[in-house]
Amino acid sequence: MFKLAKEFFRLPLNVKEQYIIREENYGYIRRGQENLDTTSTKLIDEKEAFNIKKSMQPDKLPPLFSELDNYQFITKFYRDCYDLCMQLLTYVAQCFNIDLDYFTSRHKWELKPDNTLRLLHYPAIENQSDEYIGAGAHSDYGSLTLLFQHEHKSGLQLLDRSTNTWYSVEPFDDMIVVNFGDAFEYWSKGFIKSTVHRVIMPTINSTKDNERFSIAFFCDPNDLTLLSPIPSKLILAQKFEKDEHAKHVLDHDNEDSLTAGEHLAMRLNKTYTY
Ligand SMILES: O=C(O)CCC(=O)C(=O)O
Protein backbone atom coordinates (compact mmCIF):
# COMPACT_ATOMS: atom_id res chain seq x y z
CA MET A 1 0.00 0.00 0.00
CA PHE A 2 2.81 2.42 0.85
CA LYS A 3 4.45 1.74 -2.50
CA LEU A 4 1.23 2.68 -4.29
CA ALA A 5 0.77 5.74 -2.10
CA LYS A 6 4.28 6.98 -2.86
CA GLU A 7 3.80 6.50 -6.56
CA PHE A 8 0.52 8.41 -6.49
CA PHE A 9 1.79 11.38 -4.48
CA ARG A 10 4.77 11.71 -6.85
CA LEU A 11 2.37 12.66 -9.67
CA PRO A 12 2.15 16.34 -10.65
CA LEU A 13 -0.40 18.38 -8.69
CA ASN A 14 -2.58 19.05 -11.74
CA VAL A 15 -2.92 15.29 -12.34
CA LYS A 16 -3.79 14.58 -8.72
CA GLU A 17 -6.31 17.42 -8.76
CA GLN A 18 -8.29 15.62 -11.46
CA TYR A 19 -9.45 13.37 -8.61
CA ILE A 20 -10.21 16.16 -6.16
CA ILE A 21 -12.52 15.26 -3.27
CA ARG A 22 -16.20 16.24 -3.32
CA GLU A 23 -19.07 15.78 -0.91
CA GLU A 24 -18.99 12.00 -1.43
CA ASN A 25 -15.78 12.18 0.62
CA TYR A 26 -13.54 10.26 -1.74
CA GLY A 27 -10.62 11.39 -3.86
CA TYR A 28 -7.63 13.69 -3.53
CA ILE A 29 -7.27 16.23 -0.72
CA ARG A 30 -4.76 18.96 -1.49
CA ARG A 31 -2.66 20.82 1.10
CA GLY A 32 -4.90 23.02 3.25
CA GLN A 33 -8.15 21.59 1.93
CA GLU A 34 -9.04 19.68 5.08
CA ASN A 35 -8.11 21.39 8.32
CA LEU A 36 -8.68 19.01 11.18
CA ASP A 37 -8.34 21.39 14.14
CA THR A 38 -11.69 23.21 14.21
CA THR A 39 -10.77 25.24 17.30
CA SER A 40 -8.08 27.18 15.45
CA THR A 41 -8.04 28.96 12.12
CA LYS A 42 -4.39 29.99 12.37
CA LEU A 43 -2.78 27.01 10.64
CA ILE A 44 -3.66 24.89 7.65
CA ASP A 45 -2.92 21.17 7.49
CA GLU A 46 0.18 20.67 5.36
CA LYS A 47 -0.67 17.06 4.51
CA GLU A 48 -2.04 15.82 1.22
CA ALA A 49 -4.21 12.72 1.17
CA PHE A 50 -6.32 10.40 -0.93
CA ASN A 51 -9.56 8.88 0.41
CA ILE A 52 -10.73 5.55 -0.99
CA LYS A 53 -14.21 4.16 -0.37
CA LYS A 54 -15.81 0.85 -1.19
CA SER A 55 -18.50 2.48 -3.32
CA MET A 56 -15.92 4.24 -5.47
CA GLN A 57 -16.16 2.95 -9.02
CA PRO A 58 -12.78 2.09 -10.58
CA ASP A 59 -13.33 4.81 -13.20
CA LYS A 60 -13.22 7.42 -10.41
CA LEU A 61 -9.77 6.19 -9.40
CA PRO A 62 -6.46 7.18 -10.95
CA PRO A 63 -5.23 4.51 -13.43
CA LEU A 64 -2.53 3.53 -10.92
CA PHE A 65 -5.24 2.36 -8.50
CA SER A 66 -7.76 1.01 -11.00
CA GLU A 67 -5.23 -1.19 -12.81
CA LEU A 68 -6.46 -4.74 -12.09
CA ASP A 69 -3.72 -6.11 -9.83
CA ASN A 70 -3.49 -2.92 -7.83
CA TYR A 71 -7.28 -2.61 -7.59
CA GLN A 72 -7.56 -6.16 -6.26
CA PHE A 73 -4.77 -5.49 -3.81
CA ILE A 74 -6.37 -2.29 -2.50
CA THR A 75 -9.76 -4.00 -2.23
CA LYS A 76 -8.25 -6.83 -0.21
CA PHE A 77 -6.35 -4.45 2.05
CA TYR A 78 -9.57 -2.50 2.68
CA ARG A 79 -11.44 -5.71 3.53
CA ASP A 80 -8.65 -6.92 5.83
CA CYS A 81 -8.78 -3.63 7.72
CA TYR A 82 -12.55 -3.94 8.07
CA ASP A 83 -12.25 -7.54 9.32
CA LEU A 84 -9.64 -6.53 11.87
CA CYS A 85 -11.91 -3.75 13.15
CA MET A 86 -14.76 -6.26 13.52
CA GLN A 87 -12.50 -8.49 15.63
CA LEU A 88 -11.52 -5.56 17.81
CA LEU A 89 -15.14 -4.48 18.19
CA THR A 90 -16.10 -7.98 19.31
CA TYR A 91 -13.36 -7.83 21.91
CA VAL A 92 -14.53 -4.43 23.17
CA ALA A 93 -18.10 -5.78 23.51
CA GLN A 94 -16.72 -8.66 25.55
CA CYS A 95 -14.93 -6.19 27.84
CA PHE A 96 -18.21 -4.38 28.46
CA ASN A 97 -20.03 -7.67 29.01
CA ILE A 98 -22.66 -6.94 26.37
CA ASP A 99 -23.74 -9.02 23.35
CA LEU A 100 -20.65 -9.91 21.38
CA ASP A 101 -22.20 -8.63 18.17
CA TYR A 102 -23.44 -5.39 19.78
CA PHE A 103 -20.93 -3.26 17.85
CA THR A 104 -20.39 -5.43 14.76
CA SER A 105 -24.15 -5.51 14.07
CA ARG A 106 -23.90 -1.71 13.83
CA HIS A 107 -21.11 -1.88 11.27
CA LYS A 108 -22.69 -3.96 8.52
CA TRP A 109 -20.44 -4.15 5.46
CA GLU A 110 -23.31 -3.61 3.01
CA LEU A 111 -24.83 -0.55 4.76
CA LYS A 112 -23.78 3.11 4.52
CA PRO A 113 -21.50 4.81 5.12
CA ASP A 114 -18.53 3.08 3.59
CA ASN A 115 -15.45 3.01 5.68
CA THR A 116 -12.64 5.23 4.45
CA LEU A 117 -9.15 4.10 3.58
CA ARG A 118 -6.90 7.15 3.50
CA LEU A 119 -3.37 7.50 2.18
CA LEU A 120 -1.45 10.45 3.62
CA HIS A 121 1.72 12.28 2.66
CA TYR A 122 3.57 14.92 4.70
CA PRO A 123 6.34 16.65 2.71
CA ALA A 124 9.36 17.51 4.88
CA ILE A 125 10.00 21.16 5.83
CA GLU A 126 13.32 22.91 6.45
CA ASN A 127 13.04 23.49 10.19
CA GLN A 128 10.52 22.60 12.86
CA SER A 129 8.35 25.61 13.64
CA ASP A 130 4.99 26.46 15.16
CA GLU A 131 3.94 27.82 11.80
CA TYR A 132 3.42 24.41 10.30
CA ILE A 133 1.25 21.49 11.31
CA GLY A 134 0.90 18.24 9.35
CA ALA A 135 -2.55 17.41 10.67
CA GLY A 136 -4.16 19.68 13.28
CA ALA A 137 -5.36 18.37 16.65
CA HIS A 138 -8.60 16.41 16.34
CA SER A 139 -10.37 13.22 17.27
CA ASP A 140 -11.68 10.86 14.59
CA TYR A 141 -15.41 10.72 14.04
CA GLY A 142 -16.34 7.05 13.88
CA SER A 143 -15.71 4.08 16.16
CA LEU A 144 -12.16 2.86 15.47
CA THR A 145 -9.25 4.04 13.34
CA LEU A 146 -6.32 1.87 12.31
CA LEU A 147 -3.14 3.87 11.67
CA PHE A 148 -0.12 2.57 9.79
CA GLN A 149 3.10 4.58 9.87
CA HIS A 150 5.91 4.00 7.45
CA GLU A 151 9.62 3.37 7.95
CA HIS A 152 9.74 4.20 11.63
CA LYS A 153 8.68 7.73 10.80
CA SER A 154 6.91 9.25 13.76
CA GLY A 155 5.29 12.68 13.97
CA LEU A 156 2.06 11.33 15.38
CA GLN A 157 1.28 12.71 18.83
CA LEU A 158 -1.61 12.14 21.16
CA LEU A 159 -3.05 14.28 23.92
CA ASP A 160 -3.63 13.25 27.48
CA ARG A 161 -6.85 15.18 27.90
CA SER A 162 -6.69 15.16 31.70
CA THR A 163 -3.32 16.93 31.88
CA ASN A 164 -3.26 18.62 28.46
CA THR A 165 0.10 16.99 27.64
CA TRP A 166 1.15 15.76 24.19
CA TYR A 167 2.97 12.43 23.80
CA SER A 168 4.76 11.11 20.71
CA VAL A 169 3.67 7.74 19.37
CA GLU A 170 6.90 6.14 18.20
CA PRO A 171 6.30 3.54 15.51
CA PHE A 172 7.98 0.16 15.47
CA ASP A 173 7.81 -2.76 13.06
CA ASP A 174 4.38 -4.21 12.30
CA MET A 175 2.66 -1.81 14.66
CA ILE A 176 -0.85 -0.60 13.99
CA VAL A 177 -2.06 2.27 16.17
CA VAL A 178 -5.74 1.92 17.07
CA ASN A 179 -7.65 5.06 18.00
CA PHE A 180 -11.08 5.15 19.53
CA GLY A 181 -13.27 7.71 17.78
CA ASP A 182 -16.13 9.98 18.86
CA ALA A 183 -18.77 7.22 18.61
CA PHE A 184 -17.15 5.39 21.52
CA GLU A 185 -17.05 8.51 23.66
CA TYR A 186 -20.80 8.91 23.12
CA TRP A 187 -21.59 5.21 23.56
CA SER A 188 -19.61 5.02 26.79
CA LYS A 189 -20.62 8.45 28.17
CA GLY A 190 -17.00 9.48 28.22
CA PHE A 191 -15.68 6.32 29.90
CA ILE A 192 -13.68 5.75 26.71
CA LYS A 193 -12.14 8.93 25.38
CA SER A 194 -11.99 9.63 21.69
CA THR A 195 -8.22 9.97 21.13
CA VAL A 196 -7.15 13.55 20.38
CA HIS A 197 -4.14 13.40 18.07
CA ARG A 198 -2.14 15.50 15.62
CA VAL A 199 0.83 15.11 13.31
CA ILE A 200 3.83 17.42 13.45
CA MET A 201 5.81 17.96 10.26
CA PRO A 202 8.89 15.94 9.35
CA THR A 203 12.00 18.07 8.79
CA ILE A 204 14.56 17.67 6.05
CA ASN A 205 17.74 16.18 7.40
CA SER A 206 21.12 16.11 5.73
CA THR A 207 20.95 12.52 4.53
CA LYS A 208 17.46 12.14 3.19
CA ASP A 209 14.32 13.96 2.29
CA ASN A 210 12.48 12.55 5.33
CA GLU A 211 8.94 13.01 4.04
CA ARG A 212 6.35 10.99 5.95
CA PHE A 213 3.74 8.56 4.64
CA SER A 214 0.94 7.05 6.68
CA ILE A 215 -2.29 5.17 6.07
CA ALA A 216 -5.50 5.42 8.07
CA PHE A 217 -8.56 3.18 7.97
CA PHE A 218 -11.60 4.88 9.48
CA CYS A 219 -14.24 2.48 10.66
CA ASP A 220 -17.62 4.19 10.88
CA PRO A 221 -20.86 2.85 12.39
CA ASN A 222 -23.77 2.54 9.94
CA ASP A 223 -25.50 5.89 9.37
CA LEU A 224 -28.67 5.16 11.36
CA THR A 225 -26.85 3.87 14.43
CA LEU A 226 -27.77 5.78 17.57
CA LEU A 227 -24.95 7.19 19.65
CA SER A 228 -26.94 6.55 22.84
CA PRO A 229 -25.22 4.72 25.75
CA ILE A 230 -24.50 1.02 25.45
CA PRO A 231 -26.44 -1.33 27.77
CA SER A 232 -23.49 -2.08 30.03
CA LYS A 233 -23.68 -1.82 33.82
CA LEU A 234 -20.35 -0.03 33.73
CA ILE A 235 -21.80 2.75 31.62
CA LEU A 236 -25.45 3.18 32.48
CA ALA A 237 -24.74 4.36 36.04
CA GLN A 238 -22.18 6.84 34.82
CA LYS A 239 -22.70 10.58 34.28
CA PHE A 240 -21.26 12.05 31.07
CA GLU A 241 -18.92 14.83 32.24
CA LYS A 242 -17.66 16.65 29.17
CA ASP A 243 -14.20 18.19 29.13
CA GLU A 244 -13.25 21.03 26.77
CA HIS A 245 -12.66 18.76 23.79
CA ALA A 246 -15.96 16.92 24.26
CA LYS A 247 -17.82 20.21 24.69
CA HIS A 248 -16.40 21.39 21.39
CA VAL A 249 -16.80 18.22 19.36
CA LEU A 250 -19.70 16.37 20.99
CA ASP A 251 -21.81 19.46 21.41
CA HIS A 252 -25.25 17.94 20.84
CA ASP A 253 -27.94 18.14 23.46
CA ASN A 254 -29.99 15.43 21.71
CA GLU A 255 -27.55 12.64 22.46
CA ASP A 256 -30.22 9.97 22.69
CA SER A 257 -31.52 10.59 19.17
CA LEU A 258 -28.27 11.61 17.47
CA THR A 259 -27.09 9.14 14.82
CA ALA A 260 -23.58 8.25 13.72
CA GLY A 261 -24.41 9.50 10.21
CA GLU A 262 -25.49 12.92 11.50
CA HIS A 263 -22.39 13.25 13.64
CA LEU A 264 -20.11 12.25 10.75
CA ALA A 265 -21.75 14.74 8.36
CA MET A 266 -21.47 17.54 10.92
CA ARG A 267 -17.77 16.87 11.50
CA LEU A 268 -16.91 16.57 7.80
CA ASN A 269 -18.71 19.84 7.08
CA LYS A 270 -16.57 21.67 9.59
CA THR A 271 -13.22 20.48 8.30
CA TYR A 272 -13.37 20.48 4.49
CA THR A 273 -13.41 23.20 1.91
CA TYR A 274 -14.57 21.92 -1.47
O1 LIG B 1 -1.00 10.50 9.55
C1 LIG B 1 -1.34 10.11 10.65
O2 LIG B 1 -0.61 9.37 11.34
C2 LIG B 1 -2.67 10.51 11.23
C3 LIG B 1 -3.67 11.05 10.26
C4 LIG B 1 -4.97 11.41 10.92
O3 LIG B 1 -5.06 11.56 12.11
C5 LIG B 1 -6.21 11.56 10.13
O4 LIG B 1 -6.13 11.61 8.89
O5 LIG B 1 -7.30 11.61 10.73
Ligand SMILES: [Fe+2]
Ligand atom coordinates in the same frame (compact mmCIF):
# COMPACT_ATOMS: atom_id res chain seq x y z
FE1 LIG C 1 -7.11 11.38 12.78
